[in-house]
Amino acid sequence: MTVRIFANARVFEGDSFSPPRTVTVVDGRVRSIDEAAPDWARADPDSRTVDLAGQYLLPGFIESHGHPAMLARTLLEVDVTPQSAGSIAAIQDAVAAAVQDPPADGWIRGAGWLEGYLDDRRVPTRQDLDAVAPDHPVVLIRGCRHIALANSKALELSGIDASTADPAGGRLVRDPDTGEPTGILQEAAQDLLQIPAYTPEMLERGFALAQAKFAEWGVTTVNDMSTGSAEMRLYTALNRADRLGVRVRPWLWALDQMGMKGLLPAAVGAGITSGLGDDMVRIQGMKFVLDGGVGGQTAALTCPYEHSDETGILYYDDEEITAAVRRALEHGLRPAIHGIGDAAIDQALRALERTGLMGRVEEMRARIEHCTLPSDENLDALARHGIIAASSVGFVYHIGDSYLDVLGAERMERVYPHRTFIDRGIVAPGNSDVPVTNGNPWEGIYGAVTRKSSSGQVLDTVQNITVAEALAAYTSLAAYATFEEDTLGTIAVGAHADFGVYERSPFEVDVEELKDFTPVGVYLAGEPVSPN
Known part of the structure; x- marks a missing residue:
């Protein structure tokens, strides 16, 4: 039994922090939250106490849509x-x-x-x-x-x-x-392009750099939305060697696309289903991609980009994507469908509905990835079926200016619409799509609260949310999106002891300071993964 005691911690409670409390961790999970550690814990000869001296304890952040192995390559x-x-x-x-x-x-x-x-x-x-x-x-x-x-x-x-x-x-x-x-x-x-693949040794070297970045950002769980066979071998090897410093939630790349081999046929043939794995690496489902990105004007829109006749690119016709999504659902694999433009979100929702398996879609908490520019009809369907909008709201801060340029002010009020998501009861975890943008959740939180870009431009004044709501997008809502709301994204008895320690409360500072927040300590299963 491994006992870790975090004393004098102001514990995150959703929209506030507790008075100083003691969080007792046993074998990587929270056993108690009280004024003092239990006698048996303090008496354990191998227990270790960390005195947080009144600092603020947040759940470890969850990157709900990232590409950690892509980040590994990028860092090389x-x-x-x-x-x-x-x-x-x-x-x-x-x-x-x-x-x-x-x-x-x-x-x-x-x-x-x-x-x-x-x-x-x-x-x-x-x-x-x-x-x-x-x-x-x-x-x-x-x-x-x-x-x-x-x-x-x-x-x-x-x-x-x-x-x-x-x-x-x-x-x-x-x-x-x-x-x-x-x-x-x-x-x-x-x-x-006939680019040689990275060797396993190169990928492992890059992933060590990526893990250091996640620790720097206070991220303790990351969803990999482009997992191929090389990535699964990497995660499996590191997990077996006890060298993972972040929990990984792989989404297998479904179809041959963007230079990657689709794994849907292999996964179905091998009987792989969502949930396979352990607390460190657990397969989530299948990732499908329907369109491109806004900045490059390849996201599929129903109306053209500003000052252009371009409406973007859709990869598939309805019959092809519906058949693929149906196959995933039939074989126990959750679908996560990349839909950025409203035309792509339309197609994603049509594909889910035309599978004839909407009961399973709802049970599996199907996801629309990015979900950048949903229409009113899209929002109705998301709410009606409990489909998750895995929102890349981190883009607001990093590349929001380019969105305003190509979409215009009117459509900008519909981009990553978190106020609307919340008001309509749509679960919308936040993400950075790292390495597409910097993976620091605090920059995404800042953008969601202020709707300001990195240049200081106010992009709209309609979709602002509160600090507590933005924190939920990177903690509890992101945990819900992987069926782990009881064990991740929360500090509660039975949950994994994944924490970020901060010197200040995000509720007590000027919002302009949020983007500069940095953890002074990060813990995974109660063990430090960054200097504290």
């Missing part, structure tokens, strides 16, 4: 995020530096560029990359992960030229005069 790659490379010249400098010490396979990989945040205010091209890397293949993924930029060498090695046809659900952007590829590959066109 060239950083071309707006914070690190704010111009095309800066992107070129970063690539040129990587060319001096390329990976063993010769491919320069990077991620994070967003043209709306570049000084140049234009999309980079292969010629920009060719100027600094003519002899090395270079692929830089846009921050949304739905668009890639490749240089001429990468296109050549992948057999892509002017004669290459657009794949279904994707597009090669071409020079209007010559028909030659510009180097921009949208959605399924990214599958044409």
Whole structure:
């Protein structure tokens, strides 16, 4: 028996904190919350006491929609995020530096560029990359992960030229005069790139960096929304070796798409169902993707983007996606369907309804991922069937300006509509979609409360929620979305002892300070995973 005693802790109670209490943890779970630890706990010769001296104890945050193994890869790659490379010249400098010490396979990989945040205010091209890397293949993924930029060498090695046809659900952007590829590959066109896979050793090295990030952010559980076979091998190996510092909730990638092999047939054939696993790694279900992203104007909308005739991309027709979702439901696998634009959310809801298995949909707490721009009809259906809106509200702070640019002010009042979700009784856990945006939940909480972007722009004044409501989105509601509301996202008897320790109460500071909150200690199953 392992006993840990957290003394003088102000314990989170949803919309306030308790007076100083003692939280006693046995074998990684909360055994009691009282004024003092039980006598038997204090008498245990191996017990350990942590005096929190009146600091604030929050449940460990839950990233309800992230890509931890993608973050692992990203942390090994060239950083071309707006914070690190704010111009095309800066992107070129970063690539040129990587060319001096390329990976063993010769491919320069990077991620994070967003043209709306570049000084140049234009999309980079292969010629920009060719100027600094003519002899090395270079692929830089846009921050949304739905668009890639490749240089001429990468296109050549992948057999892509002017004669290459657009794949279904994707597009090669071409020079209007010559028909030659510009180097921009949208959605399924990214599958044409023949990029070597990361080795298990590389992936494990990157995941160690990713785990350090989650600890820094106070995240103790993360849903992996793009789990493939390599990711499952990684999580299984680390779990077996007791080297996981974060709980992982894998969603298996369902269909062949975006360069990833679909696992739906294999999972069904092997009899894998939702809930398989243990407290550290537990399979959730199947992830389906219907459209792209807003910033790159590939999310599927019912009305065009501002100043454009573009309405985005849908990957599948209704019959194809309905059949796939039905197969998952029939074999005990929860569906999580990526639907960003209102047209994609429409299709997701049609697919669920046309399976003829709405009772199972409701029992399984089916999810619409991102659920960015739901219509009134969409909201009615979500509420009626108890479908979870896994909202990427973290985008409000990080890339909200680009949303306002391409959607306009009127539609911005419907983007990640948490006030409406709450008022209609729709469960909407928050997320960052890390590494699409920074995975710090406090930045998502700040954006949900203030509806301000990182530039200070107020995006709307309609969908603001309270601090308590925003905290719930990253704790109790996120736990509900994995059927773990009794054991995660709460500090209660029987729950996992996953905590973040803070010097200040988020209810007692100016809201502008929320985005800068940092835990001084993080605990997983009662054991520290960051310095305290």
